[in-house]
Amino acid sequence: MDSFADHARAAAAEMRAVFPESPLLRNAHLSARFGADIWLKREDLSPVRSYKLRGAFNAMRKRPEADLFVCASAGNHAQGVAYMCRHFGKKGVIFMPVTTPQQKIDKTRIFGGDAVEIRMIGDYFDDCLAAAQSFCAERGGHFLSPFDDDDVIEGQATVGVEILEQLGRAPDHLVVPVGGGGLSAGLLSFFGADCQYTFVEPHGGACLRAALEAGKPVTLPRVDTFADGAAVARIGERTFDRLKGVGLASSLTINEDRLCTTILEMLNVEGIVLEPAGALSVDALKDLGMTIRGKTVVCITSGGNFDFERLPEVKERAQRYSGVKKYFILRLPQRPGALKDFLNFLGPEDDIARFEYLKKSARNFGSVLIGIETSEPGNFERLFGLLDDNGYTYRDITEDEVLAQFLI
Template sequence: MNMKNRTVDFPSLYGVEEARKTLENVIHTTPLQKSFRLSKQSGADIFLKREDMQPVRSYKIRGAYNKIYNLYKEDKTGNGIVCASAGNHAQGVAFACRKLKINGTIFMPVTTPKQKLEQVAMFGEKYVEIKLIGDTFDDSKNAAIQYSKSYGAEFIHPFDDVEIIEGQATLAMEILEQTEDPIDFVFVPLGGGGLAAGIITVFSVLSPKTKIIVVEPKGAASMKASLEAGVNTELLHIDKFVDGAAVQKVGDLTFEICKDHIHECLAVDEGKVCETLLEVYNKDAMVLEPAGALTIAALDLYKQQIAGKNIVCIVSGSNNDITRTEEIKERAMLYKGLKHYFIVKFPQRPGALKEFVLHVLGTSDDITFFEYTKRNSRETASAIVGIEVPSFSDFEGLLRRMKEAGYYESYLNDSPNMMNILI
């Protein structure tokens, strides 16, 4: 990869510098803040690059505006532009459309959180039209590409594009200017790979000793799968919870740039991401979206390697929907082993539930879910019961007492598909 001169195929430092000029009066130079809590917790110096403080509350504005402005200068936006996005790229595109007075059509998954839809409409005003297509980003992307072919609108890829990558890379330039000390590790959230490719474009030349750690959600670890296979690989099924980073396949260009420069690719459990979201909100007063918490969530997985080092975690966005709070809490508690779901056998007689409460539950255990229908034609009937325990160590005692008293039928936490159907 030629980093010294701009080429058609790969991003370059020249292109990054040009992108900085384009973005000069458009974006914020976001803070690089030391987190004393995370530093103490991990035994390292942890700095957070706060891209959640951009005008559209994510770094995506960098690449989107850079790409669209260059098309605008070349007089290629007469038929409008079109893009696909799970939310943050769409907001950057909408912002650019309004500022440059360009018509844009934005395809988004039907599952996109309402908050992100409202933000896109707000930033784009009369210049954008939103079309909800499919369940995943990839469904929306295919629809957007077809629209581009049919109407001649320029397709603005969210990550697999040289000028998009160069826009995202301006973030890396800022990081290097904001610290005098050498950076040992940069933790980068990864969905399609545009941000990681931008970080590599800059750091491989200006700070080659810095190790690049990319972080994906466990349920959509497409880069990890691709690195293990040696070729860019599409996942058949993904968990869409971390919507800002849940893609079935990373970009072909971004894979080529990343594959030889990533020090390690980490896959973080969605439950750990939820635990981190709640923690940074309660302890640091930071409201992040799931993708924005990926790098912080990964620190525990890498605690031994980063001890005593200078670490930068890119906090990529804060476009979270408050209506998701209950789901976030639920996933966090399941991950920490504090909430457990069972199918319980209850005798069909009065007082059975009272006996269960007195003889099976611990003094601090709490029933949080209960679904039961009495059937007089049977001696026992099954109920679905959710129980919250004070700590994970209390689970074994609960399970033992349930079995000894004859109430136990099955444990649903080990069968997530069944649990999703029943609860």
């Protein structure tokens, strides 16, 4: 009887007639920074800029009798299904959350053409998942899960087949982003005990970690959709069945603001465009530290479907995380020269990015919202020290989620 690895190799061989393998590239910048041999498996360079078309291809090739395929996706799985519907000459109905970035919606339409219909349903992935499954129950068609499907898991495992061929052996350490678990379950099933693993999730969508802690899949009460490619409220039953033994020590959660620093670094230093979920594995290297020193490490850069309209938000979050941008509310005296006095406190590397009177009246003081960008976090110690010494009243709201949401 053929093993899981045999099936994955067969799927990889079939794929070569449809799209080429994604490159495995050694990254000199990351290797030098972390003292390890760091390789990037560039799934962001696939025809749909993510690994998702692998699972879609494998599942659809195994069901030649099906005429209609239905899926729910935050974007990347949708593009993979659309691409394969067109390739196999099948009809597809794709349900997407209304919060899906426009870039992913447009690309899904381009890949699918007349073969697919897109329906925008719900604010979160799990909302459109329920709608897609309800549609299948009423209208028929094969529901193609983005992760909780044995054929999809097998298809995603072809990433491992290629790594083994390209590297010539299993890596010492494999760093894998996790959404619903299809990629991670496939790679774990393919490599087994041949390498160490780190499974990485965004802090606002850590469904694998929650399941490991509970011993079974659980539904997260709230999901942060910033890393939309990995923002899943509940890990799959089939995927968790393969992942349940990995242990919490192999699980990492990543702060979304810190993730933004890695997105910018990869763009500015390496010229690599990664979506938030696609940058998870690279960002995780910061936490692995000495544990990977001298080892051969493969990071799966799982997607590059990044809408550049989000770049200002990414920069903003990265600056705030790095401590070089702060927002505060200042009580400013209502007298001539008061603003000039404040400006004199600013150093040569401090720049005003926001200045807005929140309340100005004939009274003695007015409240001002001020945003300051600088080159080093320590510059704020100097600025706030001067404000304290001169009797100014102010409140730093940079980390105040509620106030920042309304004012910034």
